[in-house]
Amino acid sequence: MRSITETVQAKPWVGWLLFFGTMIAVFVMGMFTYTIVERRTEAQFMLSPPTDIDPLEPRPEVWGRTFPRQFNTYEQMADTSFRSKHLGSYRRDLLEENPRLVILFAGYAFSRDYNLARGHIYSVVDVQETLRTGAPMEKGDGPQPATCWTCKSPDVARLMHEHGPDGFYAKELSDFGHEVVNPISCASCHDPETMNLRITLPALAETFERTGRDVTKATHQEMRSLTCAQCHVEYYFGKDNYLIFPWDEGMRAEDMAEYFDERNFVDWTHGVSRAPMIKAQHPDYEVFTTGIHYQRGVSCADCHMPYKTEGGQKFTDHRIQSPLNNIANACQTCHRQSEEELIRNVYDRQDMVKEVRTTLEDILVKAHLEAEFAWNQGAEEEQMADALHLIRHAQWRWDYAAATHGGSFHAPLELTRTIGAGIDLAHRARRKIASVLIDLGHTGPVPLPDVSTKEKAQAYIGLDMAQLRAEKEEFLDTVVPQWLAEAHERHQRWDERKADPDWEGSYLFD
Numbered sequence: 218m219r220s221i222t223e224t225v226q227a228k229p230w231v232g233w234l235l236f237f238g239t240m241i242a243v244f245v246m247g248m249f250t251y252t253i254v255e256r257r258t259e260a261q262f263m264l265s266p267p268t269d270i271d272p273l274e275p276r277p278e279v280w281g282r283t284f285p286r287q288f289n290t291y292e293q294m295a296d297t298s299f300r301s302k303h304l305g306s307y308r309r310d311l312l313e314e315n316p317r318l319v320i321l322f323a324g325y326a327f328s329r330d331y332n333l334a335r336g337h338i339y340s341v342v343d344v345q346e347t348l349r350t351g352a353p354m355e356k357g358d359g360p361q362p363a364t365c366w367t368c369k370s371p372d373v374a375r376l377m378h379e380h381g382p383d384g385f386y387a388k389e390l391s392d393f394g395h396e397v398v399n400p401i402s403c404a405s406c407h408d409p410e411t412m413n414l415r416i417t418l419p420a421l422a423e424t425f426e427r428t429g430r431d432v433t434k435a436t437h438q439e440m441r442s443l444t445c446a447q448c449h450v451e452y453y454f455g456k457d458n459y460l461i462f463p464w465d466e467g468m469r470a471e472d473m474a475e476y477f478d479e480r481n482f483v484d485w486t487h488g489v490s491r492a493p494m495i496k497a498q499h500p501d502y503e504v505f506t507t508g509i510h511y512q513r514g515v516s517c518a519d520c521h522m523p524y525k526t527e528g529g530q531k532f533t534d535h536r537i538q539s540p541l542n543n544i545a546n547a548c549q550t551c552h553r554q555s556e557e558e559l560i561r562n563v564y565d566r567q568d569m570v571k572e573v574r575t576t577l578e579d580i581l582v583k584a585h586l587e588a589e590f591a592w593n594q595g596a597e598e599e600q601m602a603d604a605l606h607l608i609r610h611a612q613w614r615w616d617y618a619a620a621t622h623g624g625s626f627h628a629p630l631e632l633t634r635t636i637g638a639g640i641d642l643a644h645r646a647r648r649k650i651a652s653v654l655i656d657l658g659h660t661g662p663v664p665l666p667d668v669s670t671k672e673k674a675q676a677y678i679g680l681d682m683a684q685l686r687a688e689k690e691e692f693l694d695t696v697v698p699q700w701l702a703e704a705h706e707r708h709q710r711w712d713e714r715k716a717d718p719d720w721e722g723s724y725l726f727d
């Protein structure tokens with residue numbers, strides 16, 4: 218074989234080829250090194266950015282100037298086009314889809330209006346728009362307390378800083394309509410000094426303390442779920458509408474039922490059966506902790522905020538949504554199965570839980586209507602007490618399973634167990650009512666009304682929907698624009714102070 222020197226002497230063009238080839242290789246390598254160094258600097262910058270963000274800054278766009286990637290993905294939550302078989306980000310009218318809910322929630326605001334969640338970016342708008350919050354035309358008007366704002370906005374942490382948690386909870390929702398305008402965002406989960414995850418709302422830390430744990434000792438992986446557990450939990454309004462998580466006896470449905478019974482707590486008296494009801498909120502965290510993923514150390518963020526890579530930079534996807542819209546990043550990092558198979562696994566579990574849940578719903582609707590019939594036949598409180606207590610417990614178990622929209626996947630076994638217990642309780646309630654009716658001299662079937670559509674059911678329980686909608690429209694046309702104008706002026710004041718080199722202390726507070 219000839220040496221390179223001999224080859225080049227024989228064919229000079231090979232020399233030139235080698236020369237230019239090396240030049241190009243060196244150039245490309247230089248480019249690589251340059252981008253790597255640039256990304257490294259960027260990564261370092263992302264970890265310890267020079268922020269002048271106030272710890273309670275509620276506006277996502279202000280944080281977004283320093284953290285554009287997280288902010289851009291956060292903003293993608295505005296897209297509500299995704300639909301999965303049972304969930305998704307579009308506005309779904311659950312009462313229209315399932316009119317049984319109107320009867321189950323009779324006498325409570327959920328019978329007016331109940332939509333599926335659209336995403337964090339809509340948290341404030343959805344509170345303003347739902348018929349559940351009514352039309353508070355003046356500050357101090359009801360029907361809902363300020364406590365309702367708690368899990369909707371980082372403005373709440375700012376207001377609690379000013380008024381104290383009890384001062385905040387004691388007000389009406391309408392008192393703070395002009396203050397709470399920014400949807401759930403960066404300040405809800407991050408400390409801007411370090412960008413570490415943090416807990417900003419007091420209820421979770423208080424609950425940990427009462428039950429002998431310390432939330433500040435949570436590990437990093439736990440925090441990737443606990444930041445969500447500030448809001449995605451069961452809660453109730455105690456004295457002076459103070460927000461409390463009922464975890465003192467445990468986090469399963471029966472533990473919380475015991476907690477509520479001990480305190481004789483009643484959310485509302487049922488509009489049809491007069492049972493003393495408890496409304497389940499959304500025990501997402503509690504139910505999740507009974508499932509296999511939690512038990513294997515997987516966190517909420519692993520599926521709902523997976524890592525994403527853009528321009529060689531790995532970062533956390535802040536579009537919090539159904540993981541079924543992002544299976545490659547959300548599931549296939551751990552599972553080797555195909556997208557179709559994983560989707561089928563999810564749908565199978567959801568379908569099975571829904572099947573038993575619907576069975577329980579049917580029995581519960583009948584129990585409420587039969588109790589109403591017994592009252593109309595002249596039943597006495599004493600005669601009805603046992604049946605109503607059973608209805609309270611059966612519906613609590615149904616709601617615990619229904620209100621946690623992701624629960625059928627997060628922990629299908631626990632939900633099936635809970636619904637199973639509910640089916641037994643609801644059957645027992647119906648038997649009690651049947652024996653009351655026999656005592657009252659009524660035998661034979663109970664005539665049930667036609668409540669098979671949302672409209673029929675709402676008319677049956679006596680809701681004047683046209684009036685509720687008209688009031689809401691006026692509220693949205695007149696009051697909400699005033700709230701937003703006041704907020705805009707406040708934000709401008711903050712920006713002026715932030716830009717003022719002589720301003721000392723927090724620019725959010727005078």
Ligand code: HEC
Pocket residue numbers: 305306333334335336337338339340341343344367368369370401405406441442444445446447448449517518521522537538539
């Ligand atoms: C400050 C309270 C709060 C925190 C913290 C919070 N959420 Fe939410 N979340 C909400 C509210 C309120 C909604 C409903 C918003 C709406 O649709 O109006 C919601 C909606 C959702 C939805 C439904 C979105 C859709 O497209 O259907 C998911 C999924 C979700 N959150 C997951 C999480 C995860 C995961 C975390 C933690 C990383 C978290 N949330 C932290 C309050 C919170």
Ligand code: HEC
Pocket residue numbers: 263277280281284287288291401402403404405406407412414441444445518522531532533534535
């Ligand atoms: C519901 C809670 C939540 C909200 C709201 C939130 N984040 Fe995050 N953020 C997280 C989680 C969880 C991580 C992953 C942290 C980890 O594992 O260390 C994260 C990580 C980050 C990081 C570290 C780098 C990375 O991408 O992993 C930055 C920077 C960041 N978020 C910025 C923001 C900004 C800006 C906003 C507002 C537009 C925001 N976050 C809103 C929960 C949240």
Ligand code: HEC
Pocket residue numbers: 509510513515519520540541544547548549550551552559560562563
């Ligand atoms: C961080 C890793 C991780 C991620 C992300 C993850 N999983 Fe899993 N998954 C696990 C582990 C671990 C188990 C338990 C299996 C075992 O230990 O053998 C599991 C179990 C399951 C099971 C069986 C559950 C049962 O009922 O027995 C299903 C189905 C599943 N995962 C689907 C999904 C889907 C769908 C996603 C995305 C939305 C997902 N997983 C995301 C780690 C993960």
Ligand code: HEC
Pocket residue numbers: 301302303304305306333334442445446449501502505510515516517518519520521538539540541563622623624626627
């Ligand atoms: C292993 C992956 C995984 C983990 C971990 C996980 N989820 Fe989910 N979550 C899902 C899937 C899959 C769905 C069903 C989505 C669908 O049907 O479109 C879901 C649904 C939800 C929904 C309802 C979404 C909607 O569109 O209304 C919420 C809210 C939610 N999860 C919150 C949480 C919270 C809070 C945690 C932690 C306590 C958590 N998830 C942990 C996979 C996960």
